Each structure stands twice: as C-alpha cells, then as structure tokens.
Amino acid sequence: MIINKILNVDDYYYDVFMSISESLTGFSVNELQSTGLAEIYYKHILGQIEVATFIEFLNTSKTILENSYSQDQLNNAINAEIIADPGMQDMSNNIITMWYLGTWEGAYVNDLSYKEGLVWNIMHAHPPGAKQPGFKSWGVKPVNSNS
Amino acid sequence: MSQQNNSLPKKDVIIVGTGIAGSLIAKLLTDHVFDTKKGKMVYRTEVEQPEDARELSVLMFEAGLEAGLELDSASSLTTYNEYIRKFYMEEAKVPNSPYPNL
Numbered sequence: 395m396i397i398n399k400i401l402n403v404d405d406y407y408y409d410v411f412m413s414i415s416e417s418l419t420g421f422s423v424n425e426l427q428s429t430g431l432a433e434i435y436y437k438h439i440l441g442q443i444e445v446a447t448f449i450e451f452l453n454t455s456k457t458i459l460e461n462s463y464s465q466d467q468l469n470n471a472i473n474a475e476i477i478a479d480p481g482m483q484d485m486s487n488n489i490i491t492m493w494y495l496g497t498w499e500g501a502y503v504n505d506l507s508y509k510e511g512l513v514w515n516i517m518h519a520h521p522p523g524a525k526q527p528g529f530k531s532w533g534v535k536p537v538n539s540n541s
Numbered sequence: 542m543s544q545q546n547n548s549l550p551k552k553d554v555i556i557v558g559t560g561i562a563g564s565l566i567a568k569l570l571t572d573h574v575f576d577t578k579k580g581k582m583v584y585r586t587e588v589e590q591p592e593d594a595r596e597l598s599v600l601m602f603e604a605g606l607e608a609g610l611e612l613d614s615a616s617s618l619t620t621y622n623e624y625i626r627k628f629y630m631e632e633a634k635v636p637n638s639p640y641p642n643l
Contacts, residue, residue, distance in 0.1 A: 497632075500632065501632070502630050505626040506629070508630070509629065522634065523628055523629075
C-alpha cells in the first residue's frame, strides 16, 4: 500500500496517520480530508497523549502499511498487529471514535467535529442543529437496513 | 417588625422569563380579571359589573442581554455564533445547551 504524500504538511507521520485512518474508518483519505479536520485531529492527539505512545502506534502502522500489498494482507496485518494488541487497540478505538463522533475521550475536539462526524453519513442522518437535510427531506423514506 | 417597602406594590403573579411561555402566561393572565362577586377569574369581556372586577398585578423578570441576543446587529451575530459554538461543543444536546450558565 502506497502512502500518499499530502502536500503542505511537512510531517511524514501525518501521512501515516491519514493512511491508517483510511483503513480503520473505511473512508478514503479524500473523504477524511474533506471533513477539514484531519490536521486538527492529528495535532489534537499529539497534544492529548504522550508523543512516544502515538509515535509507537504510527511506527507500527507504518510497518503494516509498507508491508501489505493487498487489501486482505492489510486487513490481516491490522487484525494481528493493532486489534490484537491492547495498547494499540485502545489507540485505534480512540482514533475511530474521533473520526466517527468527533470526540476524544468524550469531549468534542472543536466546534466543527460534531457536524463533521462520519457517523451521520453512515446512518443516512444529519447532525441535528448543524447540517439540516433541507426542504422536503421529510418526504424521503428512511433507509431500511433490512432491505 | 418588618419594614414595609411601599415602593413596589404587592404582585399577584411573578413570571420569571419573558420568552414564549412567559409571554403566553402573561397574556392569558391579563386577558382575565378577578370577579369579586363570583369569586373567580373571568374573561375581561364577561365582567357584568365593572366595580366588581379586580385587575391582576403581574410582574415579569427577564435576564435580558446576559442570556438573550444583543439588539445591535454586530454583537447579536457574535452572541449568536457563540451560542451555536456552545451547542456544537456540548456532549448532551438539550434545548438549553446553547445558552450560557447564568
């Protein structure tokens, strides 16, 4: 898996963070970037936990990403190296939660993270009070998860 | 012996907050008068003897600009944005979430 270099961010680990986020969340790097919060989240983690812990996670992620040549390989490597390891799993859970809900350990990262949470798209909903679905949206039938 | 303060006459009803609910309560109350003959509240128009009717005295309290929007457009936008930001940052989003704790 090639880690795409993202311009204007002079930090190699940031690219690792985005690439592993892509695998952990199931959203493409472009979709993650379009929340406008990628750099903010990255910096937020750096400010919240010990840098060494975060670097360790990123180094593990980097190894996984560089040594996986197919999606299956990558999935297996993530299962074995990240999900199976309690410390790594905690970290990945926090990162997934941050992308999906916009919160880090229960608190919103900033005032945008609520409305840019990925959870709203997944459940075909909208963040109440932030991104209104628009006129006549009440005429659209809810998504049926059983169909 | 309590010192009687006559500067503020005694009120029958005190309404705290002049939002939608407070205003509706005030309207409903002042649409009625107390009929001393019948011993109950009646509609203003249903009073038979005007000398029997007693007006209600209603006092309304309002926190004003501390909780509400400023009346000039520049600062009302600022306050509005602060409310929005606070609402987005609150973990539990309830009707009172946007407003400051007074």
